[in-house]
Amino acid sequence: MDKKKLETFKKRLETRQQDLRRTVSRTQADGRSADEDSAQDIADRAASSYTKEFLFSQSNNERQLLQMVEGALARIREGSFGDCIHCGKEINPKRLEAVPWTRHCIECQEKLEQGLLEGAQR
Numbered sequence: 001m002d003k004k005k006l007e008t009f010k011k012r013l014e015t016r017q018q019d020l021r022r023t024v025s026r027t028q029a030d031g032r033s034a035d036e037d038s039a040q041d042i043a044d045r046a047a048s049s050y051t052k053e054f055l056f057s058q059s060n061n062e063r064q065l066l067q068m069v070e071g072a073l074a075r076i077r078e079g080s081f082g083d084c085i086h087c088g089k090e091i092n093p094k095r096l097e098a099v100p101w102t103r104h105c106i107e108c109q110e111k112l113e114q115g116l117l118e119g120a121q122r
Contacts (some may be wrong), residue, residue: 001081001082001117002117005077006082009081009096009100010073010076011074012100013069013072013073013076013101014073016069016100016101017066017069017070017073020065020066020069022057023062023064024066027058027059027061028054030055031052031055031056031059035061043073044111050068055082065101068101068103068105069101071101071103072100072102072103076104082096084103084104084105085103085104085109086104086105086108086112086117087105087107087108089105089107090105090107091104091105092106
């Protein structure tokens with residue numbers, strides 16, 4: 001991959017990383033404030049509980065995406081960005097455009113989703 005294209009991906013990933021960090025922090029703060037509400041009746045407590053559960057789920061998804069973005073930035077630093085971490089083949093450029101934090105080529109991603117490939121983390 002040429003340096004200009006790599007730099008473009010790096011900037012996109014860094015911007016996404018900053019956005020996700022802000023969102024995760026904001027979601028955690030919202031979760032804490034939902035915890036502070038002293039709901040009196042059972043309906044209010046149920047609504048508060050639902051809100052906390054929703055915020056936790058949202059925060060968890062954002063943290064996972066943040067980890068994938070940070071992994072992609074690490075692969076850029078290592079020089080392995082754009083290569084499938086399982087088979088080593090080059091990932092299709094259109095796939096990288098759509099999902100720059102992807103770790104697998106299409107074939108390995110399909111195998112992973114079918115449970116035929118161990119989920120390598122990196």
